[in-house]
Structures are given as C-alpha cells and as structure tokens.
Amino acid sequence: MSTPFLTVSPSPHIHSDASVQKLMYGVIIAMIPAMAVSFYVFGIGALFVTLLSVVSCVVVEFALSKYLLKKEPTIVDGSAVITGILLAFNVPSNLPWWAVIIGSIVAIGIGKSAFGGLGNNPFNPALVGRVFLLISFPVQMTSWPVPFVSRFQFLDATTGATPLGELKEGISAGSPVSDLMSEVPSYLYLLAGGMAGSVGEISALALIVGFLYMLWKKIVTWHTPVAMLASIVVFSGMLWMIDPTRFVDPVFHLLTGGIMLGALFMATDYVTSPMTHKGMLIYGAGIGILTIVIRTWGAYPEGVSFAILIMNGVVPLMNKYIKPKRFGIK
Amino acid sequence: MSLTINQTKTFPMGGVHPDENKFTADKPIQRLETPGEVAIPISQHIGAPAKPIVEQREKVKIGQVIASSGGFVSANIHASISGIVAKIDKVMDSTGYKRDAIIIKAGKDEQEWAEGIDLSPELVTTISLDQEGIIKKIAEAGIVGLGGATFPSHVKLSVPKGKSAEFLILNGVECEPYLTADHRLMVEKSAEIVVGAKILMKALGVTKTIIGIENNKPDAIQKMAELVATEVGMSVQPLKVQYPQGGEKQLIRAAIQREVPSGGLPIDVGAVVHNVGTAFAVYEAVQKNKPLIERVVTVTGKDIKNPSNFLVRIGTPVGELIEAAGGIPENTGKVISGGPMMGKALNAVDIPIAKGTSGILLIPNEESRRGKMKACIRCSQCVTVCPMGLEPYLLMTLTQKEYFERLESDKVMDCIECGSCSFTCPSDRPLLDYIRLGKKTVASLIRERNN
Numbered sequence: 061m062s063t064p065f066l067t068v069s070p071s072p073h074i075h076s077d078a079s080v081q082k083l084m085y086g087v088i089i090a091m092i093p094a095m096a097v098s099f100y101v102f103g104i105g106a107l108f109v110t111l112l113s114v115v116s117c118v119v120v121e122f123a124l125s126k127y128l129l130k131k132e133p134t135i136v137d138g139s140a141v142i143t144g145i146l147l148a149f150n151v152p153s154n155l156p157w158w159a160v161i162i163g164s165i166v167a168i169g170i171g172k173s174a175f176g177g178l179g180n181n182p183f184n185p186a187l188v189g190r191v192f193l194l195i196s197f198p199v200q201m202t203s204w205p206v207p208f209v210s211r212f213q214f215l216d217a218t219t220g221a222t223p224l225g226e227l228k229e230g231i232s233a234g235s236p237v238s239d240l241m242s243e244v245p246s247y248l249y250l251l252a253g254g255m256a257g258s259v260g261e262i263s264a265l266a267l268i269v270g271f272l273y274m275l276w277k278k279i280v281t282w283h284t285p286v287a288m289l290a291s292i293v294v295f296s297g298m299l300w301m302i303d304p305t306r307f308v309d310p311v312f313h314l315l316t317g318g319i320m321l322g323a324l325f326m327a328t329d330y331v332t333s334p335m336t337h338k339g340m341l342i343y344g345a346g347i348g349i350l351t352i353v354i355r356t357w358g359a360y361p362e363g364v365s366f367a368i369l370i371m372n373g374v375v376p377l378m379n380k381y382i383k384p385k386r387f388g389i390k
Numbered sequence: 391m392s393l394t395i396n397q398t399k400t401f402p403m404g405g406v407h408p409d410e411n412k413f414t415a416d417k418p419i420q421r422l423e424t425p426g427e428v429a430i431p432i433s434q435h436i437g438a439p440a441k442p443i444v445e446q447r448e449k450v451k452i453g454q455v456i457a458s459s460g461g462f463v464s465a466n467i468h469a470s471i472s473g474i475v476a477k478i479d480k481v482m483d484s485t486g487y488k489r490d491a492i493i494i495k496a497g498k499d500e501q502e503w504a505e506g507i508d509l510s511p512e513l514v515t516t517i518s519l520d521q522e523g524i525i526k527k528i529a530e531a532g533i534v535g536l537g538g539a540t541f542p543s544h545v546k547l548s549v550p551k552g553k554s555a556e557f558l559i560l561n562g563v564e565c566e567p568y569l570t571a572d573h574r575l576m577v578e579k580s581a582e583i584v585v586g587a588k589i590l591m592k593a594l595g596v597t598k599t600i601i602g603i604e605n606n607k608p609d610a611i612q613k614m615a616e617l618v619a620t621e622v623g624m625s626v627q628p629l630k631v632q633y634p635q636g637g638e639k640q641l642i643r644a645a646i647q648r649e650v651p652s653g654g655l656p657i658d659v660g661a662v663v664h665n666v667g668t669a670f671a672v673y674e675a676v677q678k679n680k681p682l683i684e685r686v687v688t689v690t691g692k693d694i695k696n697p698s699n700f701l702v703r704i705g706t707p708v709g710e711l712i713e714a715a716g717g718i719p720e721n722t723g724k725v726i727s728g729g730p731m732m733g734k735a736l737n738a739v740d741i742p743i744a745k746g747t748s749g750i751l752l753i754p755n756e757e758s759r760r761g762k763m764k765a766c767i768r769c770s771q772c773v774t775v776c777p778m779g780l781e782p783y784l785l786m787t788l789t790q791k792e793y794f795e796r797l798e799s800d801k802v803m804d805c806i807e808c809g810s811c812s813f814t815c816p817s818d819r820p821l822l823d824y825i826r827l828g829k830k831t832v833a834s835l836i837r838e839r840n841n
Contacts, residue, residue: 066722066723066724066725066735066736066737066738067723067724067735067758067759068486068724068735068736068737069724069735069760070808070822070823070826071730071731071732071733071734071735071822072730072731072732072809072812072813072822073724073726073730073731073733073735073751073753074408074409074567074730074731074753074757074813075760075761075812075813075818076406076813076814077817078771078814078815078816079761079816079817080764080767080816080817081818083769083816084765092711134764134765136644137764137766159396177765178765178767179765179766179768179817180765181765194591254626281774293519329770330767330768330770331767331768334770335768335769335770335773335781335783335784336770336773336781337774378783383781383800384403384773384776384779384780384781385403385779386652386778386779386780386801386804387402387403387639387643387649387777387778387779387804388639388649388650388651388652388653388654388778388804389651389652390802
C-alpha cells in the first residue's frame, strides 16, 4: 500500500475556526449601528472624519511596519481599521482633516507600533490618539456640531455644548442641577442619540445593539462593561442621594458622554484589558469610579478616556497578581 | 430509571466544543480478520516494559503469555494470534520510537487458543473470585486503562494504605471527536460492562458506581440505564457534551462534585475511575478467563470510504485497518492514533495497534497543517477555556523565557494536556507545545529537589 507523505505534529490536531481576523471583523460589524446613527445625526462630517481616520490609520500602520519595523504588515487582521473607527468615534464630526491625521499617527505610531505592534501596546491606541488631540487642540476638540442642524455642512457647522459640558459649566457657576436638567434633551432622546458629542458616542442604543452582537458571537465577555456600568450607577447614585442639587442622577451619567462607547467598545479592547474574569471585574469597576471622580471633581467635563488609560496602566499588575480559580486548589 | 436526574452536569470551568464528527456512531462492531502477522510491543502501558519469555521459532497459542510483567507497575503481554515467534526486534510504535516487540507469524493450521479460555458468548453473572483473586486475575490478563492512558488496572485497584475508595466511576464519556469505540461497546456489550463494573466494585470494596456518559450517546445512556435500574448502588450519569468531559478530574467533579486536589490522585477524594472498555476487558478476564488480546478501534476520517468500528487483535498493523475501511484516501495528510484532541500523529501506517489505541483517524491535507502563528492579542480565550484554571498564554511565555520557578508556582504541573488552549487560540499559537516543554523541565527539577 502506498502511503501519502504524512505530517507529524503534537496534539491537538484540530483547530476551532477562530482567527484574529474573524474577531476583528466581528468588532467592526458590531460598530456599524453606531456608525449609521452618527452619519444620520451628523451627516457628511461624521462620514468624512470616519473615512479619513480609517484610511490614515491603515496607511500609518502599513508604512511603519513595512519601513520602520521591517515586519510583514498585518493590515488584513483589521486591527488598524478598528483603531481608525474608534478614533473617529472619539472626536467631534467637524474636526479639521489635519487633526484627524495627526491623531491617527499618534494612535498607531505612538500608541501601538512603538510598543511592537498588535498585542504589545499597554494603552488603548485610539484613546492615546484622542487624548493627545484633546490636550494639543482643545478648541477644535471641544467644538461640537449640533445634532441634525448642519448635516450637509462640514467646516462651518453650527456648534453647541454637550450635555456634560453644559452641566459642568452650570454647576461651577452655582446653579442647582434641577435647573440645568431642564436644558438637556429627554433621556429617551439621549438614549437614541440626539445629543451633541463625539461621532460614535451619542447613541447608547446603537452601541448596546453592537455590544449584544459581540456577546452573541462570543467576541467579548460581559465582565468589564457590566462592572464598569454597575460601579458608575452605584457611585454616582450614592452622590446623587447625598445631594441631588449638586450631583446629577446615574441615568444621566450613563446616557451622556462616552460612557457607553467606553464601556462597550474601548474598555473591552483585548490587548489592554486583563486576562482573567476576576481582573476584568476590578478593571471595569476602577474605570467606572475614576470616570465619575473626573466628571464630578476634575477639570474636564468628561473622564472616560482618562479613566480607561489609567486603568490600562494597572493591567499588567493585575495580570501578575489576580489569578483564575485553579481546579483542585481551595 | 435514573434518567430523570440533572442531565447537564459538567465540570466547573473551561472546556470547548469541537465538531463531534461521530460518523461511526451507528456502525456495529465488526470483527477484523485475523492478521497473518502481528508485532506486539512489550511496552504498551505506563510503567516498566514486560520481559519476553518466548524464544524465536517458539510455537505460541492465542492468549498465551509471551512477555511477563516487568514489575508492580507493568503488565503481562499475550499472543494475539497463534503461530510461530518470527523474531523479537525493534519495531516503531505510536511514540515514533523503535522499541522491542515480539513478532508472530500465523501458522498454516487453524488458529489455536490457549487452554482454559471460555469462548462461548453466554453471559456469566456469578462472580466466584474474591477480592484478591480478582486483582490477581486482572493483573494476569494484562489489563491496562483502555481509554488511552494505559495505566495498569490492577495497580489502580490496589488502594494504598490509609486511603479508601468510596466510588467507582466508569468513564463512558468518550469526549474526543470522531471516536465511537466506547460508545459501540456500551450499546452492544452493556450487560458485560455491568458485570465488569460489579467485579471492579468487589475488587475495590465499594458500594457505589456511577457511569458517566456524554449526552450525545442517548442509545448508550438508555441501554446502560435500563440495565443498572435493577442493580443496587449503580447509576448512569448523563453529562453535557463538552470537551474534556472525559478527563479523569473533570469526570469526577461532574459525577460526585469533588475536586481532586492539585498534585493529588482520584483516590484522595475516594474515587477510582475506569474506562468502560476496561470494564469489558475485566469481565472477559475474570468471567471468561480471556486475557487482553483484542480491542475495539474506530477507524474514521472525513474522506475514508467506510468508517468503521473494528474488533482488532493487538499487534495488527494500522494499515490493515485502514484497508478494511476502504483504503487510505489520496489526500490524507495525517494519520492519528487516538482522537484529534489528544491523539498521536503517526509517521507511518505499518505500526501495530496497541492496547491503548482507541481510534485511527485520517485527516485530510488541508486540515493537517497548523495555521501560521501570529502575535498574542491577549483575548484571554485560552484562560477561559482551560479546564484546570490555568493561564496557558502565561505558561507559554514563562517556558520561552525559562522562568521555571514561576512556571511551577503558576501550576504548570496541573495541566492535563487536553489541548483546549491551542484548539481555541485565534492566533494559532502552539500553547500546549510550549507548556509540555515547560512541564518536562519543571518535572525534572522537582525530581532533583526530592532526591
């Protein structure tokens, strides 16, 4: 009997159909609802910023890995596309083109490639880019187009404050929270996405739909987002119960700013979050508490980005000391 | 019937669900024609190799001892065909090494059995031997764990002083994809398995037996449950289809909710686990005086013409089984002895079937190569699927960096090598390969320290 040439390798001899590419494309699909809402609410501005951000992230990743790191570029894995979309999600829809490009270079170059590329970066690349832009170009980064108003204009869009911005200003001017709340849209409206803000953060509903898709496809687990949202509800709820004239209620926190985007899509980033479920719970809770601390007592109206980046820094330590429950060890 | 009990019992952490591909689940066990020549390795078990006691040109009968146990942890080896000992020579076995084997050529005459072996099909239910007699008989018959671990069964039955057995757990889980040898045995030889279990209970002095079977074998569950319904202290436990449900520690946890402590043995929690195939072999040895000279082997694969369950004499070349199943498909890229998750890849098809060979699996070319390794994206899937609560990604890195002390404190020795981590990794990282390397070094460091 003639035998074909046989491959010999150690077990296991089969592999699940999981691949980095599949996971990444799954995340991209999960971001489509939020993207669609942003195009609908902010019009061509959102479309332009998203496209530019994706293209420049991909180009920067390709160029850096090919010419600087001399590695085979890993564009097909889709991670640069995700960083591009997430960066766009985190900036206003009328951000000048040069700022988008600078943000992409910082996100991919400093946030990711400088550490050795996919899998090695301690901090969320999109957030590194976003925070760099916020600190360097505060004016451009905090001028928010008013929803639905100038959907077909880009550069001279009508701008206004975000609900969080209005609140921060009002509270520091001494107005009670109840007066300020009359100026923000209804919670239902906020849930659907009718507020001023960054491109991808406005619709909690669309983000939740995308997240459920990721849960269904087993791309992410519930641990980090649930811990983060729960800690926000508990912490801000305690403050609110102590003094409702100075502190806003938890639902407002959940629906405004970047909390949903942060909890569901930024904090769940594989590379920069803990490796154990226990670690994820602590990590999520830490982000939630830091976010409320920054929103309530910090100089910025929003604190999700900073909170995630700070907790990113603690992840290696958590991986070292927080171990899974071992079988057969009490 | 005990089918009303919780059917989704499983182990507490991790696990994966590969495609089951049990093509041969409905194929009755077929007796394969006695081969003209067998090569019987003298080391088919864990422990010391057996010592050959036959000479070249000596005439042997089926069931005659041809190599005797080389120590307490060792097993007798018997002739599986009658004929002439052609030679004792180095023959490649499933480990890929050439090791001593006794080669027997069938004579021209009728096949001849050794005296005292009861070949009638009648079921013998009365157990006449006492505890000691049973263990002695099992040792004489050369029975080893037929699930694949091949640990000599009489050793497992000799409970060490200071420990006591409370439960006998029969492993009919067969969680490996493709394989159906145990499944068919439970369907076709259920009565014998139950008597085998009773013999094992008597040997251990236990009053409780749980037979664990995965939910994807409803016919086996049905059959076994019907039979044990009238038995005292015996029950069938259907289990969730989840790999590695048949891992010894996982099965014990699912069946009796006790965790074998890290570094410990099943007997530490009062359990002794035997495969259903072993129970059948025990029945044949004790009731029929028939030593372990044949076993059921599943021959299967996606492209093989007639995937089958064969009853095969030990020492039959793998190639003969493949021929009987329709020949080797041209696009075969890998031949595996055992299942796809824990089996060994063979580099030739002329190696002999051994006591521990539960299946021969042919994998087509396109599935036989691993994907290219990519960077770890820290998705933590390997941590999630590890049934022992370990961190495979970390163990791999620690092995690469040779941090052996941390490997030990991060419990590398608890790894059961089920392969769930490598199976799952989206970056195709060879996690288990590295963990095995790390384990090997840590094991030798521990040995050095203890000496």
